[in-house]
Amino acid sequence: MTAAIDSDALLELVWAAPLAALTVTIAWGLVVFGSTRAAGARRQGRTASAVVHLGVAAFGAALFTGAVVFGLIIMTAKG
Amino acid sequence: MDSDIIILVIVVATALAFDFTNGFHDAANAVATSISTRALAPKTAVTLSAILNFAGAFISLEVAATIAGGIVDAGLISTTVIFAGLIGAIFWNVLTWYYGLPSSSSHALIGGVVGAAFAAAGAEAVFGSGLLEKVIVPALVAPIVAFSAAGACILVTYQLVGGLRPGAVNGGYRLGQIASASLLSLSHGTNDAQKTMGVITLALVSHGSLQGTNPAPPMWVIVSAATAIALGTYSGGWRIIRTMGTRIYKMDPAQGFAAQGGGAAVLLTASHLGFPLSTTHSITGAVLGAGAAKRLSAVRWGLAGNIVVAWILTLPAAAIVGALTYGVSRVFGASALGPILISLSLLALTAVMFAKRLRRGPAITTAPVDA
Numbered sequence: 001m002t003a004a005i006d007s008d009a010l011l012e013l014v015w016a017a018p019l020a021a022l023t024v025t026i027a028w029g030l031v032v033f034g035s036t037r038a039a040g041a042r043r044q045g046r047t048a049s050a051v052v053h054l055g056v057a058a059f060g061a062a063l064f065t066g067a068v069v070f071g072l073i074i075m076t077a078k079g
Numbered sequence: 080m081d082s083d084i085i086i087l088v089i090v091v092a093t094a095l096a097f098d099f100t101n102g103f104h105d106a107a108n109a110v111a112t113s114i115s116t117r118a119l120a121p122k123t124a125v126t127l128s129a130i131l132n133f134a135g136a137f138i139s140l141e142v143a144a145t146i147a148g149g150i151v152d153a154g155l156i157s158t159t160v161i162f163a164g165l166i167g168a169i170f171w172n173v174l175t176w177y178y179g180l181p182s183s184s185s186h187a188l189i190g191g192v193v194g195a196a197f198a199a200a201g202a203e204a205v206f207g208s209g210l211l212e213k214v215i216v217p218a219l220v221a222p223i224v225a226f227s228a229a230g231a232c233i234l235v236t237y238q239l240v241g242g243l244r245p246g247a248v249n250g251g252y253r254l255g256q257i258a259s260a261s262l263l264s265l266s267h268g269t270n271d272a273q274k275t276m277g278v279i280t281l282a283l284v285s286h287g288s289l290q291g292t293n294p295a296p297p298m299w300v301i302v303s304a305a306t307a308i309a310l311g312t313y314s315g316g317w318r319i320i321r322t323m324g325t326r327i328y329k330m331d332p333a334q335g336f337a338a339q340g341g342g343a344a345v346l347l348t349a350s351h352l353g354f355p356l357s358t359t360h361s362i363t364g365a366v367l368g369a370g371a372a373k374r375l376s377a378v379r380w381g382l383a384g385n386i387v388v389a390w391i392l393t394l395p396a397a398a399i400v401g402a403l404t405y406g407v408s409r410v411f412g413a414s415a416l417g418p419i420l421i422s423l424s425l426l427a428l429t430a431v432m433f434a435k436r437l438r439r440g441p442a443i444t445t446a447p448v449d450a
Binding site for chain 2: 012021067
């Protein structure tokens with residue numbers, strides 16, 4: 001009965017799924033963190049800090065978009 | 080009209096009814112946390128989810144050509160077994176909606192078919208290893224992995240944005256929730272609408288209306304399955320949405336995003352690894368994880384316990400109803416009278432339960448979030 005279970009896939013799932021979840025969370029967290037900090041810096045006239053934090057937000061947005069696109073590819077490719 | 084055609088029409092209608100309850104029941108997975116944190120208004124959330132479920136039904140390239148494949152002997156799948164399995168699944172979906180408990184529609188369908196196959200051909204018709212691999216192990220793994228992942232996600236989130244202005248942070252996570260709800264809805268359409276297409280296609284093959292071992296579903300099957308799941312989602316089973324969104328604990332937008340985004344990442348990773356998990360088990364596990372990681376005592380563990388009991392009962396309860404339905408159908412022989420009477424009885428039972436719920440409060444998604 002146990003032979004039916006794909007233990008390799010199961011083990012991979014146990015570490016890969018939380019890693020994927022954390023990647024998505026950190027990516028969006030960087031968007032929120034960067035954009036909030038950038039807005040604050042802009043209000044205080046700290047242009048350099050605003051630009052750096054906007055860069056952080058853009059990096060997070062790119063990572064998040066990549067994760068969403070990968071999700072869409074999984075949906076369309078599954079069989 | 081001969082009884083074979085009448086039974087086929089009843090099976091197709093029952094499959095579409097199951098598809099409707101699937102959307103109605105599972106709408107909560109995609110929209111509950113967004114509604115609870117006010118990322119989306121209730122009606123907007125279910126409308127968006129319904130549209131994406133409809134679109135998702137057309138996206139996936141592969142239709143599940145078997146139901147309970149690898150779990151029951153495929154040679155035993157007749158229109159009567161399919162009908163009985165669907166009745167078992169619909170019964171369980173309606174019952175769990177009545178009590179406001181999220182449970183897996185896919186497991187209910189498998190349970191119904193297992194029960195009907197058991198009644199048709201005995202224990203040798205059911206493969207224990209398939210049941211273990213495709214139902215029991217994923218049912219144990221999904222909530223645990225999603226719980227841990229969402230718990231880790233919310234702790235990381237609070238580290239990252241904990242010191243920032245709450246207004247801006249909440250606004251940012253509400254926006255993120257719209258993206259994760261959309262992804263989950265699309266994913267649900269690609270998965271669950273395909274199952275109904277597979278059921279109807281199998282019934283058409285079993286009847287002889289479609290030829291071949293693995294034929295593509297006709298366009299009317301695709302469109303009707305997509306429409307049924309979208310209409311079910313649009314109706315949005317409010318009681319389950321309320322349970323997942325507000326009754327387990329009162330969540331903030333970051334928790335909503337951790338539960339929904341983390342849960343979606345777990346689901347899609349599992350799908351990518353060829354280890355598909357139940358959306359309901361994953362998202363509910365993630366909701367609990369995001370709540371427990373912030374404050375253990377904030378979670379209503381009694382309610383969580385009820386949900387777990389419903390998960391444990393899903394397979395046997397749907398199987399018992401599936402087996403009984405098969406038995407009653409066979410009493411009438413090859414006549415269509417049995418399926419007609421059973422369908423009318425289930426319809427009447429559903430109407431009574433719906434009316435009882437309506438007297439106590441909203442049954443579908445029309446209400447404000449704190450209703």
